[in-house]
Structure formats: C-alpha cells, structure tokens
Amino acid sequence: MNNQIIIYPLKGAIQHYAWGGHSYIPDLLNLSNENQEPHAEYWIGTHHRGPAQVKISENWTDIRDLTKLPFLLKILDVGDMLSIQSHPNKIQAEVGFENENEAGIPLDAKHRVFKDDNHKPELMVALSDFWLLHGFKSIVDINHLIESVPPFKILQDSLTDLKTFYSHIMRMSTEDSEKILMELKEYLVDQDCSNKDQAHHWASRAFEKYGLDKGIFSIYFFNLVKLIEGEAIYQEAGIPHAYLEGQNVEIMANSDNVFRAGLTPKHIDIDLLIDHLVFETVIPKVIYATKTEDHEEVFLSPATEFEVRQITLCANEQTLLFPKDSECYFVLEGTVKTRGQSAEHEFSKGDSFFVNEAGQFDLIGKTDCRIIRALIPSVQ
16 A cells, blocks of 8 residues: 555534525534524635535644645535526636735625635535425526416517526516516416416525515526436536435535526526526526446536546445545445554434545445545546
8 A cells, every 4th residue: 555645534514504404414414403593504625714624633724734625525405495596617717816805805795795806606415305496497498487477478579589588577677576476476376386386486595585676577587497316417607506405425626606687585696697697598408417437427527627436335335546636535434444554433314524635545345335435536
C-alpha cells in the first residue's frame, strides 16, 4: 500500500431551513430531533457557511485546514417546495460579482445576488421518489396548457416566443397577475389536485403557502419531472428549476449565486433573472448510473468541479480504491471498513470520511452497504 493515503473521519454541517423535513436526515445521521426542528440539508465540504470537521489525532478541526474543495456534497430532504430559481454561468458570475463589488453592495446584504465569482452547476441523485421543475416546456405544450386551463387564456397573445412570454408574466403588474391567479385558485377548487404528477397539485400547495405568488405560473410552464430512486438530473447555468419534494444526494460547485423568480421570502430581481435565463425548450434528460469498476458506478455530467459515484458492497465483499486527489465519502446504508497502510476505520450509516492525498486503500463491507463517493474528475 502507498503510505501517503490518510483517511479522516468527517462530520458535516446541518442546515435547518424551514422547507426541510423533520425525520429523514435525523434518522440517517442517527440523531434525535425531540424539538421537531426542520433538517433540510447536510453539507459535506469546505463552504464557508457550513464547513465540515475532520478528526485528527482524536481532535475535530475545520476541514479547510487541510483542503479547499471545489465541490459541495449535500443530502437534502425537501418537505416544502423550494424557490423558482436559476444560476449564472462562470463569466456571468465574474462580471456580476465585480459589478456588485464596485456598487459597494455588502456581501451579506439581503438584496445582493452575486455572493462570489463562481458558477453553480448542480447534479442530484434521487434517494426516493423526487419531484422537481426543470426548464421550459415547448411553445406547443404551453399553448396546449393555456387552452386547457381557462384562467390562462388571457396569456395566449403573449405566447410568441419563450422570452417574450415569460417576461410578460414576470413583469405583469401585481393587480393583473393576482387577478389571473385568483381565478386559477378558484378553478382548482373543482379540479383533482391529489396527483403529484400534475401541476395542479403543486399549484394548490403553493397557494396555501405563498398566496397569489407569481412563482405559481412557473409550475405550469416549466417541465414537471419525477425521478425515482437512483435516477439523476443535471442543472446547467440558466436553466430555471425548483425542487418540490423528496430526498436526494446533491453535488455542486462552491457558490451562493442564485436568481429567484418566486415562491420565496428571499430577494427577487426579475430583470436580473430574465437577463440570465436560457429561453430554450428543455427536454429533461434523466441520468442513469454507468458502471466504472466492480461494485462502483458513476453519474456522469459535464461538470469539471465534481463527480459523484455510488459504491455497493455485500457483506465481506471488498474493493480497492485509488483516489488521486481530495475525496469525500458518505455511508448511506450498512457498515464498511477502510484499510490503509497505517490505520483501519469502521464507518456506519450516517458516517462520512475524507481522503486528502493520492494513494490507495481497501473498502470492505462489514454488512451490505452503500456509499456515496464525491471526487474531482480526472482530466482526460
């Protein structure tokens, strides 16, 4: 074995956002939640708003003392729908960040959009049935929907192209948008809103939580996607999206840059959003795992900052890993043993660990187990 390899036990950071569920993450991490506090996200990375901790010589210390990861690995439990949002590409982020700096907008200002100069590509892998909005429907599909939902008929004249149509909706006066939305809310009273595979279900829920919010239009005019466990999807810059319900593993480039279009109490800048959206029809592309080695599969994406893999071992099975750079691991199920040159560790469901140098080590299933592996893709 290469004696360079060092394996560190790792603890992530919990984010208690109001939209989070109350049991999935506590159960996964073997924590009690007696106060029924929402547990929305579990972060594993070096992000300044929740850096992980690594154990060195029996002491826990900030992972940033060892590395600066280009990615952030998360476990999400989406109980209530998230905001309608999008992210900038790298060039847009650099320009926007510089412009807001020159304007003297503090980094922690509520109306600041560009918190850094990085883009934020995202990949998510469903851990349950998972519903989300992802990209614009086609003009043809939107027109068909307008014709089938009477309150939307008034929007038909603006349906010349996606940018004109969506800009018209989002820049509509509050009086005009609320009139349409009130008619839609009344219309839904007589509709079956129980089916999560239909926009009516999510619109009904959004009315209850957010009232006559313009974000409700997006529920109808974006693609509604349902993923099952083990399916993945990639969110590129400029593609509008929103998570609606379910649990997932998410990995992204380190960034806080988000444009929001509704269904949120946070800052919304419609002009900025429209300037940065990609107004093209999106056909959602479900990503399926591709086998890489025995016991391991990868969810491929265009991202250069991250790659996520899944390792599955039965009891007493083992595999040899060759990390070339910093990597993070999270145990989803079972118990696994790591065996390197100088030390052995045992990790169970909810545990995570970090590898920070090139080398190799054995991963041995103590029981049937499933492990998420986050790494930096190799340059081909």
